[in-house]
Amino acid sequence: MATERVWPDLVIPPGDVLTEELAARGLTQSQLARQMGRPLQAVNEIVRGKKRITGETALQLADALGTSAELWMRLEADHELNRRD
Numbered sequence: 177m178a179t180e181r182v183w184p185d186l187v188i189p190p191g192d193v194l195t196e197e198l199a200a201r202g203l204t205q206s207q208l209a210r211q212m213g214r215p216l217q218a219v220n221e222i223v224r225g226k227k228r229i230t231g232e233t234a235l236q237l238a239d240a241l242g243t244s245a246e247l248w249m250r251l252e253a254d255h256e257l258n259r260r261d
Contacts, residue, residue, distance in 0.1 A: 187258045190251040191223040197241060211240040228252060 198208060205223060209216040214236065221227035229237070234248035 187255055188251070189225045189255050190229050190248060191225045193251055194219075194237070195223050197243075201241070208240055212236040228256075 198205065205219045206216050209219040212219070218227060222229060229248050229252040231249065234245040237243065237248050238245040
């Protein structure tokens with residue numbers, strides 16, 4: 177028996193969550209990029225939704241922000257599975 181897919185009313189891009197995290201911590205994209213050892217452009221592209229969060233990036237975000245890598249991977253996967261472009 178096939179199950180009908182239920183789509184959420186709102187899909188939150190991971191970059192939006194990252195933007196909120198940075199604001200809450202008083203960090204700039206540049207500061208985060210330095211902590212992650214990544215170019216500022218990479219962080220900016222994640223924030224703008226132009227770049228996916230990969231496993232490696234999730235680990236770097238987790239280390240830099242004191243979160244779990246799973247959080248970032250789940251946000252990315254949920255966004256990819258539920259967006260309707």
